[in-house]
Amino acid sequence: MKILIIENEIYLAQSIATKLGELGHVCEMCTSTKDAIKSNNYDVVLLSTNINGQDFNPVIETFKSSIVILMVSYISNDTVSKPLAAGAKDYILKPFMIEELVRKIDHYQDYEKLKKRNRAYETYLEHTFSTVSHEHNHSEIELPIYISSSFQKYADAFAFKHASSKNLPLHFITLSDPKAMSEIETISKNCIIYAIDYQTLKKADKKTFCELISDRQVIVASTDNIDDVENNVIDIKSESNVFDQGDILPIEDYVKFIVLNYQYKFPDTELSKKLGISRKSLWEKRKKYDIIKKK
Incomplete structure (x- = not known):
């Protein structure tokens, strides 16, 4: 991942960058929020709230699509509560173990992936069921x-x-x-x-x-x-125009649909003829789909 470290304590920033670099991450550093907002192409932003006289809101707004983790020396309304309310994801209290920081980064990265995946599934389901009417309260x-x-x-x-x-x-x-x-x-x-x-x-x-x-x-x-x-x-009865709703059924699903819906309307001889299969094949289809025809 590409990580931006915003920290005015140079040695601390370099130590974090070195350890994260050893884990395969690409790290960049800056000492002020003004320099930080010149680019927003980062997966993770580690923001120190110890930088005096700096407004953190522009940073959080700039990196709203990134994972922003606050690095704090003490917990207060200004160092934690307000930045979290503005959109930062989490905070970590200095001094901290690099393993704990990595755990937080991994956690939120997985969380963001799941959010995107869920959005994709929801969009797909809405599209898939858009032709199905919902008449139930x-x-x-x-x-x-x-x-x-x-x-x-x-x-x-x-x-x-x-x-x-x-x-x-x-x-x-x-x-x-x-x-x-x-x-x-x-x-x-x-x-x-x-x-x-x-x-x-x-x-x-x-x-x-x-x-x-x-x-x-x-x-x-x-x-x-x-x-x-x-x-x-x-x-739930299948509508008569089920095949006119933009769906192309697989052959097996089509055969199953026809057998279920028309086995009592036509004798097996005629039904198998309409499907282009033998009566023996029709019997095998019923057995395969576990379709029971009551006499």
Whole structure:
């Protein structure tokens, strides 16, 4: 990383620069805030608040996109509280171990990376679900709840929208994972669990699962009809124009969608013909996707 050290104690600045340089960082030094604000191309700024008669706000404003860590000799409103309120990330009390400074730098660097990654994910999800209408009043929905939809994207949109409306983290689990049950037991109750692939569970396992989540905040998604749960089931029907919303489904998803939605409208002979496959292949597809056709 590129680090700027703003410190009027030259020997201290050189000592910090040397130790950080040994760890692979590129360090530059200056003794005044006026010199510091001539450039803003730094990942980290180490700002000493011991420089008398200097205004730190311009430095913090200039480097608002950088990690600004205050180096202080004593804690006061002027040396810590005001600079932190202005946008500095943290402070470290002199004298300090270089390992502690590096720990703070690494911590905030990871934090900034996570912020950028989360923003990218949020933007992507907003774009992905922009074609899915939200007709549910999430403030009135009580969890656990079961979502039945032959189009997975609809259930996903519901889960992420609900978590956002409650301002709670979402923990994703696929019930096709043998460790899913034990994982649920370890998750904090202050977190919404989004469990998909309910249709893959065996009857006995479904009963165990439903008992396990009876007092938890869980959204359960299934691509099959849910007929073994009496309450809190929402059936999200796929719209007839699902293929006209800018999405191109993979062949396997298309076949699964057609089988789920049209297996009761056409006999297997005609359905397999429309899909361009044999009846045996249709049977194999049902087995692969765990689709049960009731007689």
